[in-house]
Amino acid sequence: MLEQLPEGLVTPALVVDADVLDRNIARMAEAARAGGFALRPHAKSHKCAEIAGRQLRAGARGLSVATLSEAEAFAATGVDDLFIAYPLWPDESRARRLRRLADVVALRVGVDSVEAARRLGDAVRGSDRAVEVLVEVDCGTARTGVPAADAGRVARAASDAGLSVLGAFTFPGHGYGHDPEARERAARDEERALFEAAEALRELGLEPRVLSGGSTPTTGRWRPGPVDELRPGVYVFNDAQQLAMGCCGVDDLALAAASTVISVPAPDRFVLDAGSKVLGADRSAWVTGHGYLPQYPEATITALWEHHAVVHLPEGVPAPRLGSVLAVVPNHVCQPVNLADELVIARQGVELDRWRVAARGANT
Numbered sequence: 365m366l367e368q369l370p371e372g373l374v375t376p377a378l379v380v381d382a383d384v385l386d387r388n389i390a391r392m393a394e395a396a397r398a399g400g401f402a403l404r405p406h407a408k409s410h411k412c413a414e415i416a417g418r419q420l421r422a423g424a425r426g427l428s429v430a431t432l433s434e435a436e437a438f439a440a441t442g443v444d445d446l447f448i449a450y451p452l453w454p455d456e457s458r459a460r461r462l463r464r465l466a467d468v469v470a471l472r473v474g475v476d477s478v479e480a481a482r483r484l485g486d487a488v489r490g491s492d493r494a495v496e497v498l499v500e501v502d503c504g505t506a507r508t509g510v511p512a513a514d515a516g517r518v519a520r521a522a523s524d525a526g527l528s529v530l531g532a533f534t535f536p537g538h539g540y541g542h543d544p545e546a547r548e549r550a551a552r553d554e555e556r557a558l559f560e561a562a563e564a565l566r567e568l569g570l571e572p573r574v575l576s577g578g579s580t581p582t583t584g585r586w587r588p589g590p591v592d593e594l595r596p597g598v599y600v601f602n603d604a605q606q607l608a609m610g611c612c613g614v615d616d617l618a619l620a621a622a623s624t625v626i627s628v629p630a631p632d633r634f635v636l637d638a639g640s641k642v643l644g645a646d647r648s649a650w651v652t653g654h655g656y657l658p659q660y661p662e663a664t665i666t667a668l669w670e671h672h673a674v675v676h677l678p679e680g681v682p683a684p685r686l687g688s689v690l691a692v693v694p695n696h697v698c699q700p701v702n703l704a705d706e707l708v709i710a711r712q713g714v715e716l717d718r719w720r721v722a723a724r725g726a727n728t
């Protein structure tokens with residue numbers, strides 16, 4: 365229960381409910397196992413060695429990360445199988461770092477252009493262990509990734525550059541939003557795109573060994589078929605966005621910012637000391653407010669300043685007392701984690717431990 369915060373915390377502080385965290389990890393591991401999928405959780409959501417360890421012990425094949433420096437940070441904590449699920453553009457310094465990293469971990473990298481494939485081939489030439497690549501295809505998110513039918517062009521360039529082409533990956537990000545139909549469509553789009561990408565690779569004589577997809581909102585909509593690896597990230601903690609989408613329940617929220625009521629300027633308004641520097645500034649158009657307060661579910665965080673969250677209450681709901689400490693579940697958990705030095709791990713209001721956010725700020 366997130367609202368049971370440890371006594372005496374210096375706020376604002378990110379608190380993680382150890383039981384909910386463990387349950388979320390176990391549930392996802394079981395869902396992947398039951399469907400016959402390999403699980404490679406996206407670690408950008410937690411950036412934390414202790415949580416990576418729990419995911420791996422629960423059966424994850426390895427981790428996905430967004431940046432080379434996240435990969436380096438997790439390699440330094442002993443994770444030995446990493447996928448940079450991002451179309452890297454290797455400059456001189458990244459080339460050196462990639463070679464160093466490839467010598468100590470099994471490394472996979474995303475690629476979505478002929479030019480990047482060539483650069484990557486040059487970058488890692490001569491490293492002791494092969495760097496494997498997955499071609500990124502766009503299944504509808506309209507972010508990175510080539511159309512699935514073009515996967516062969518990029519795969520050929522990668523192969524010609526001396527890289528080992530492992531398969532393809534995609535991110536069904538267009539499943540985010542209020543409409544449950546959109547999540548279903550995104551899951552089907554992802555299947556179609558990876559099927560098509562696999563065919564494009566086979567036409568070149570490259571048998572794909574990994575077809576990687578997945579996100580937190582499309583969880584539970586996976587079917588056996590072209591997709592064989594999943595990379596959900598947010599599910600370890602969940603957040604106000606996932607709650608608003610109906611992708612998790614209140615009892616599945618594992619992380620909140622413990623925050624003190626520092627001002628009650630009006631009967632229907634109070635102010636907390638967790639602002640955008642703690643909660644992050646993410647706010648999708650379809651989410652009401654800047655976070656969710658489990659103790660005041662009817663309240664709305666109407667404004668977020670760097671060090672203030674301004675909360676409005678409906679008529680008749682009494683404001684909390686000055687100095688009380690409340691839990692605030694952020695809209696999108698990845699940003700607050702990246703802003704914190706450590707996570708306070710708690711069970712039923714008792715602090716158990718503090719975990720360092722090891723890959724904090726690892727953006728390069």
Ligand SMILES: Cc1ncc(COP(=O)(O)O)c(C=O)c1O
Pocket residue numbers: 406428449450534535578579580581595596597598599
């Ligand atoms: C490439 C990629 N894979 C996986 C994920 C994880 O998805 P989610 O954040 O919905 O758990 C993300 C999230 O942004 C991503 O960008």
